Amino acid sequence: MSRILRVNMTDLSTKFEEVPEKYRLLGGRGLTSNIVFDEVPPDCHPLGPNNKVIFAPGLVTGTSAPSSGRLSVGGKSPLTGGIKEANAGGIASQKIARLGIKAIIVEGQAQDGKFYSLKVNKDGASLVSADDIVGKGMYEADEIIWRKHPNKPGVIGIGPAGEMRLANAGVSVNDSENGPGRYAGRGGLGAVMGSKGLKAIIVDDKGGPGVSVANPELFKQEAKKLADALLTHAVTSQALPNYGTAVLINILNEAGGLPTRNFSSGRFEGAAKVSGEMINELATKVRKGAGRVAHPCHPGCVIKCSNVFPKPDGSYHVSCVEYESDWAFGPNCGIDDLDAIAELVRISNDVGLDTIEAGVTVGVAMEAGIIPFGDGQAAINLLSEVGKGTPLGRIIGNGATFTGRAFGVTRIPAVKGQAMPAYDPRPIKGIGVTYATSTMGADHTSGYTIAPEILGVGGKADPFAVNKGELSRAFQATTAFVDASGYCLFIAFAILDIASGFEGMVNSVNAMYGTDWTGDDVVKIGQQIIKTERTFNERAGFTKEHDRVPEFMRLEKLPPHNVVFDVSDEELDAVYAF
Amino acid sequence: MIEVHLFGKLRRFGPHADKDRECVIQTSADATTSVGELLISLGIPLEEVSNVFLDGVYTRAAFEKPVAGVARIGLFPRDMCLLYA
Structure with a gap:
């Protein structure tokens, strides 16, 4: 039987609680967002004593189901002021689940100013x-934690x-290496964790009870259907393992939607130098050594979309250079140097920064003339200021808007x-609708309409068409x-195109919990999660006027297609008409 | 003038196979020529092409389209099939 671990940083106590019935069929984002809704005052300061940070494995995490080891982290966001679910891979989530823990709720604040x-x-x-x-x-x-804990815990x-x-x-979250x-x-x-005085969670699942599955035979059958779909679909079996998500650099560049020099162009002349092809070339053919794809x-x-990018001498540099990070520090900053x-x-991994926000922030700093576009070393020097805690570093570390x-x-x-x-929303309108209306702030993963708009997955939608409310809503719910x-x-790439893969996804959850959810139920459950998040945000002060893209995107035409973002406010507001 | 931009394994049909720069064939064709006919004339096997961008717009059934008015063709190979048709 799963339990919830509640950690009180004020009195430094921990206790295990039974899982309330209303949380039994929730996991991951569904669970973190509901706990935030139930326990966090929407008007609290994100770094104050009343905010909480919640860690939850997904419904099937810890099982043998393919690609199912994701971790959801939830709380009120210091960046947006609204509800937040951030999602990660790594090894910790499976270990939490295998210890029979459905969620870890961290509340209060250490009173002595120390970290634990x-x-x-x-x-x-x-x-x-x-x-x-x-x-x-x-x-x-x-490294210190693994040296002290021989069972190689999740961190x-x-x-x-x-x-x-x-x-x-x-x-x-640490990975297998x-x-x-x-x-x-x-x-x-991460700032919420910091505000509580929590430096790390060290998860050792050795000897843990593991996860229980209501119908193991059905689970095995359905998980295999999903695995077969993932190993068949061209995106998940070829493009992502071979070139990583950075395969998208050349694709979005060709589509004219690759934000360049702080969203002032949709094409970058140096795209080839920072492409997934180039990463593959350097990692597996030119430098080799520690380099690795798949x-x-x-x-x-x-799916294995990650990579290990090597230094010029072949030694380990970083894992991984994926599309968003590559783009944020590359084309978005006018930098064409993969090293x-x-x-x-x-630096971001070490100091503890989100690479999308960090890269966009550096781009904004370039726009401001702090450093020039295209200067990789200047960008390295600037970002290094964050870890030093200098006044400039603290400005950069607070994100692009700040x-x-x-x-x-x-x-x-x-x-x-x-x-x-x-993805620039001007030539790809649907993703702009998702950016504008997501409960999370601008977030492509909230409703990845790129799949039908650019990639031809799950149907085909004209990227320039403005009637994207329904498309974005459907993607956000799923x-x-x-x-x-x-x-x-x-x-999603595979299950949108291969029906048996979608069945495998839904029915593996059913097999685990004894439910009989259908595809329609999936959408309803997803909509309920979003409604919960939306209600929290409304109580935190958000209105429909916050569901808008920045003004400059309606004023400045983006080359090469020379279009603005022209989705109507009515279309944006219709996303939540369910 | 039409630019044909080649990616991945399709680079071998262009002027070079260097991954760190654009691989572009500069060509021209009669306005009634289809995209497919143009590619065949350049020695590019259509069965190796997964998806096609015409002037930055992903285009289905692109091989049948005439090249009239097209200035840039982007071609991705099957093993870079994020462009799944």
């Missing part, structure tokens, strides 16, 4: 001093950015205070369910 580590294992949970890792970057912190931690409570502080690069990055939940971010992933991009990703305000920039590509990802399931969102 939460140790969780088969015997229980306890808070211990984090003096051994406080102030350290995540690479060193993870959920924050770098110096989180300790400084900066609004772009992410939550690191103990690298810290699997981030629940978005929305600043690298899984957690055990049991069959500089890799170093910027490494930095734009600090330097009087009007071209700030953000919604609800959160920076936009690597996504919310996938985020609750613990499956990686990238299974």
Whole structure:
């Protein structure tokens, strides 16, 4: 029987609670968002004593189902001021689930100004001093923790950015090689951990009870259907393992939707130099050494979209250079140097920053003239200021909107205070509808309409058409369910096109919980999650006027297609008409 | 003038196979020529092409379209099939 672990940082106590019936069929994002809704006052300060940070494996996490090891982290966001669910791979989520823990709720604040580590294992949970890792970057912190804990535990931690409570502080999760690069990055939940005095959660599942499955035979059959779909579909079996998500660099560049130099163009002349093809070439043919593609971010992933990017001498540099990070520090900053991009990703992983927000912030700083576009070394120097805690570093560490305000920039590509990802919404309208209306702020993963708009997956939608409310709504609802399931969102490529894969996804959950959910139920459950989040945001002060893209995107035409974002406010408002 | 931009394994049909720069064939064709006919004339096997962008717009059934008015053709191979048809 699963339990909830409640951690009180004020009196440094831990206790296990029975799972309330209303949470029994919730997991991942569905669970974190409902707990935030039930327990966090919407008007609380995100870094104050009344906010909470919640960690929840998905519904099928910890099982043998393919690509199902995702972790949801929830709370009120210091970046957006609204509800937040950030999602990560890595090894911790499966271990939490295999200890029979459905969620970890961290509340209160340490009273002595010190940092603590939460140790969780088969015997229980306890808070211990984090003096051994406080102030350290995540690479060193993870190394110290594994040195002290021979069972190679999962580590959920924050770098110096989180300790400084900066609004772009992410939550690191270690991978199978103990690298810290699997981030629940978005929305600043690392700062919430920091505000509570929690440096790390160390999860050792050795001897744990494992997960129970209501109908093991059916589960095995349905998980195989999903695995077969993932291993058949061209995206999940060829493109992603071969070239990683950065395969999208050349594709979005060709589509004219690759945001370049702080969203001032949709094409980057240096795209080829930072493309997935180039990463593959350097990692597997030119430099080799530690370089690797088809690298899984957690055990049991069959998609394996991660990579290990090597230094010029072949030694390990960072894992991983994926599309969003590559784009954020590359084309978005006018940088065409993969080694500089890799170093910027490494700094982010170490200091504890979300790479999308960090890259967009550097782009805004370039727009402000702090450093020139295209100067990789200057970008490295600038981002390094964050870990040092200098005044400039603290501005950068608070994200793109904060930095734009600090330097009087009007071209700030953000919604609800959160920076936009690597798809310009002007020539790809549907993703703009998702950016504008998502409960999370600008977030491509909330409703990845790119799939039909650009990639031809799950039907085909004209990227320039403005009637995208219904498309975005459908994707947002299904996504919310996938985020609750613990499956990686990238299974969507396969399950949107292969019916048996979709059945496998839904029925593997059914087999585990004894439910009989259908595809329609999936949409309804997803909609309910979004409604819960939306209600929290309304109570936190958000209105429909917050569901808008920044003004400059309606005024400035984006080359090469020379279009503005022209989806009507009525269309945006219709997304929540359910 | 029409630019044909080649990606992945299709680069071998262009002027070079360097991954760090654009691989572009500069060509021209009669306005009534179809995209497919143009590609065949350039020695590019259509069965190796997964998806086609015409002037930055993903286009289904592109091989049958005339090249009239098209300035840029982007071609991705089957093993980069994020462009799944």
